[in-house]
Amino acid sequence: MIDTQEFNARLEGLQAVLRERLRLRGRTLEAQLRHAGRRLPKRQRRAGAIILGAQDWMAHPKLARVLDISQVNTAFADLHAYLDGIDPKEDRKTAILRLLGGMVLNLALLAGGLMLLLWWQGAL
Template sequence: MIDTEEFQAKVVRLQTALSDRMRLRGATLERQLRRAGRRLPRRQRRAGQIILGAQDWMAHPKLARVLDMSGVNNAFTDMHRYLDTLDPREARKTAVLRLLGGIVLNLMVLGGLIYALIRWQGAG
């Protein structure tokens, strides 16, 4: 059995890691995981669901005694292991580069269409 204060401390640490590493806002862990959505791999989404289920069970003293804490601890470990690999600065840089790449591609398509329109008008 785990102490509820220790469990809540782990939840708070996970919330801080989610807000720092993935820039997820939310008052509760459930809201943060919902906002993460598919940005989290399937294994981490399952780990998040295990943690949320354990959070519900920890609210009841009798249910907290029968909770499989090894599975919950593994879920916390999986989440932190994944979040430690993320680099927020690299994610921001990638987002900016993708945005700029999309703009450049759209400008190239527009330039090609304008060129085709000019050639068509000149030939007709």
């Protein structure tokens, strides 16, 4: 049987990690996982569903006794392992570089189009 206080502490820790690493807002773990959507791989989304199901079962004392502890522990470990590998600073830097790269590509295409237009009009 899982201790309710320990389980709730692990839930709060997971919520804090989701808030820190993925910048997910939400009052509950369910809201955070819903906001995460496809940012989490399929395996981690399943682990989140297992944890949410366990959270529902922990609200009922008789159901909490028959909860599969190993499955819940594996789900927590799986989510933490994935989230520990995420670097928020690196993600931010990658997003900025992708934005700048897209701008440079668009400007290069615009300049090429203008050069082609000028050549076609005989100005070059």
